[in-house]
Amino acid sequence: MAVYVYAIIAAHHPARTDDLTGVGDPPEELSTIGDSDLTAIVSPAPEGLRARRRDVMAHQNVLERLMADGPVLPLRFGTVASEPQEVQEILEERGDFYRERLQALTGCAEYLLKASFDEDFMIRQVLRESAEAQRLNEESRRTGDPNVKVRLGEIIVKELQARGESAAAEVREAMRPLAREIHENDLHGDDFVSVSFLVEETRRKDFLAAEAELAEQWGEGYDFRLHGPLPPYSFV
Template sequence: MAAVTGVYVYGIVPADVEADPAARGVGGDSTPVTVVRHGRIGALVSELNLDRALGTPDDLLGHEALLDATAAVVPVLPVRFGAVVTDRQAVIDELLAAHHDEFDSALRQLDGKAQYVVSAQYVQDTVLQDVLAEDPRIRQLQAAVRGRPEEAVHGERIALGQAVNEAIEARRQTDGRALAEAVAPLAAGVVTREATGEYEAATVAVLTGVDRERDLVRTVEKLAADREGKITIRLLGPIAPYDFVSDLRPGE
């Protein structure tokens, strides 16, 4: 029985973009990436065997790696992971023709730009020492539970944890604003993400010209030096503009 296949869609690019012959995405070495074109835009695609399950970590990494490599050289609108259509004509009918002018305009706005991510994490021991030093209530609660059986101070332990979390959240709000304000002069857009980690200080997505990468690197290096020992900061990118483009899916 012949394998059932579909066409996997990665992202939208200008029509004059040529796929790297060595590029591979979802599905591994046997699935070269090509471009389906319509008017002034195109879609990066590859053939996909639908008999296999889609959604492994390798699939997601392949999807993102292709988009990020593309964003380093040309504008790209990421399509949500897992977008599969029946054939190449469906790519045109359901995605490119239906949204041609909208996508073309968005690509023009992204021309010469890419997304970078500034990720900041608190040094755990340092931030805990700082909130303890600054908040008398936290010190009192810590003293109340020190050396006592857990069952005897259950309520105090809960209150202590809440107080520490609130103190760190207050710091997070301040540090997130400071980081966003520091990179804003270099950016066409800035998005501060919601924190997902207990000791995450801030994660800020920056849309900026790839020709300003060196300036962004210097800014982030200064931020890191000024906060050495308290916050570790790193810069990721260039990557596809995930935070600045709404989720795209065929047929919508």
């Protein structure tokens, strides 16, 4: 029987999930697989599982309940093992790694910081601050030469990339001292930074205050978005 796996916890974790159900329609009952050190929270794996809202929320609810009582190694939605014995074998084979990660995550939660800039705002800034961009912009307006427009576009793209990389480095370094670990994520859309921070609960207020101050300092033209606390997917 295939099993759906939600998370791995220490065996001494309270795992207060008696009033919760898992994924599936009807919802599957939760159970555990483990030994004296590690426990996996599982349920029977329903056939044809897709990322429906009810199932995604059921997965999230299990993780949030577990996180309230101790460190958790969360698994991504849709993680399925072919049979219970496979889960038991993985716990045994990778037990040292899981125990180390649970120790590292104790008292922590993940926060995801993303930031983007308004491209029109940044282009205006480049045109104000780059003498070469100013010259090409004026020449392009005067002559309409498409080659000049291409060179101007290349300079602007290069400047935007350099400014994004510089800004990302500043953001990371400003927040790094307040986190136990950090993880850089792939960039999507207009974001110039996407970083996950593993933050100790005792430093949470300082971290949130520092992020708010950072967003205020950068001000116009920049959009900072902070998500969390989240299950620490980035640090498993």
